[in-house]
Each structure stands twice: as C-alpha cells, then as structure tokens.
Amino acid sequence: MKPVVRPITVDEAFDSPMFVAxxxxxxxxxxxxxxxxxxxxxxxxxxxxxxxxxxxPLGVFMDGELVGLCAVLITPVPHFAGRVLASTETLFVAQAHRAGGAGLQLLRAAEALAAEAGASGLYVTAPVGGRLERVLPGMGYRETNRVFFRGQE
Structure with missing residues (x-):
C-alpha cells in the first residue's frame, strides 16, 4: 500500500495509538x-x-495507521524584512516504513505547505550522522548552518 500524507490536527497525532511509539x-x-x-x-x-x-502538522499513514509526523514552523523573520521562512520542527518516519517512500512524500508535502504559506524556502534539520543528513544533499538541499547546543547544567 502507498503512503498517504495529509494535514493532521494536534489531537489526531497525540490520540493516535502509534504516537507514543x-x-x-x-x-x-x-x-x-x-x-x-x-x-x-x-x-x-x-x-x-x-x-x-x-x-x-502533517502525518503520514500506511493502511490508516500513523507512521510518521512533520511539524512545519512558519515564521516571519524580522532580520530579513519580515520574509516568511519555514523550518521543520519535527520530520520523522518510523524505520519500518521508510522503504516505501513515505519520508520523501512527507518532505515534499512539507515543501508544498511552506510554499502555500508564502515561505521563501524550507529549512530541514537533520541529526548529525543520521540518514536524513546523508540524503538531503541529493534532494537539492544545501547545508546552510550548523547548530550547536550547550545544556544548562
């Protein structure tokens, strides 16, 4: 069966039996x-x-079951004259469902959502060393920033 990607509500995500997993x-x-x-x-x-x-928020479903999520942030950036940019806060598909193109479909839906919102583009965050970091350059994404984190201890 082919993945189905569509907008979802917060409640739909949180109330899914698959959400915790x-x-x-x-x-x-x-x-x-x-x-x-x-x-x-x-x-x-x-x-x-x-x-x-x-x-x-977007969800990706296989046979009616939630198998992935994407939360797209849409924000004006005052530093750039209020231009609207979009970024992924979450972009994830369960490992068991990646082979069928669900992740690509979810990413393309996020890009379309960003364009509909008037965003100049879509920033996608990817964990260092992860699969997403490896595949994004081949999909036309270029590395623009490196994000560093220091916890408050």
Whole structure:
C-alpha cells in the first residue's frame, strides 16, 4: 500500500495509538542531548502554536495507521524584512516504513505547505550522522548552518 500524507490536527497525532511509539523511536534516533531523553511532547504547546498560525502538522499513514509526523514552523523573520521562512520542527518516519517512500512524500508535502504559506524556502534539520543528513544533499538541499547546543547544567 502507498503512503498517504495529509494535514493532521494536534489531537489526531497525540490520540493516535502509534504516537507514543513514534515519539520513543524519534527521540532515540534524533535527540542529541541526554537531558532531553524521556521528555514527553507538550500537547498544549503544539496546540497553541497551531492556533497562533506558527505551526502546521502533517502525518503520514500506511493502511490508516500513523507512521510518521512533520511539524512545519512558519515564521516571519524580522532580520530579513519580515520574509516568511519555514523550518521543520519535527520530520520523522518510523524505520519500518521508510522503504516505501513515505519520508520523501512527507518532505515534499512539507515543501508544498511552506510554499502555500508564502515561505521563501524550507529549512530541514537533520541529526548529525543520521540518514536524513546523508540524503538531503541529493534532494537539492544545501547545508546552510550548523547548530550547536550547550545544556544548562
């Protein structure tokens, strides 16, 4: 069966029977700060961001089951005369469902969503050394920034 990508609500994501497993797999693969491990996502914060027009969530489904998520941030950037940029806050497809093109379809949907929102482009964050970091250059993405993190200890 072919993956289906579509806009979703925050409640639809959080209420999915697959949500906890997706979050656990995402965290294990993507979290580079041990201090963030085990921290559950905030339904309220996501809802507030969507309601404020700052975030648009997408889901990818296989046989009606949620197997991936993308949360696209849509923000004006005052430093660049208020131009709108989009970036992925989350972009993840469960390992078991990547071979069928679900990730590519989800990324293309995020690009379309960004364009519909009037964004000049889409920034995609990828964990260092991860598969996404390796495939993005072949899809026309170029490295523009390196993000560093230092925890508050």
């Amino acid at each position: 997706l979050c656990d797999e995402y965290r294990e693969e993507s979290a580079r700060d041990p201090g963030l491990m085990g921290t559950p996502p905030s339904r309220e914060a996501y809802t507030n961001m969507v309601n404020a027009g700052l975030m648009r």
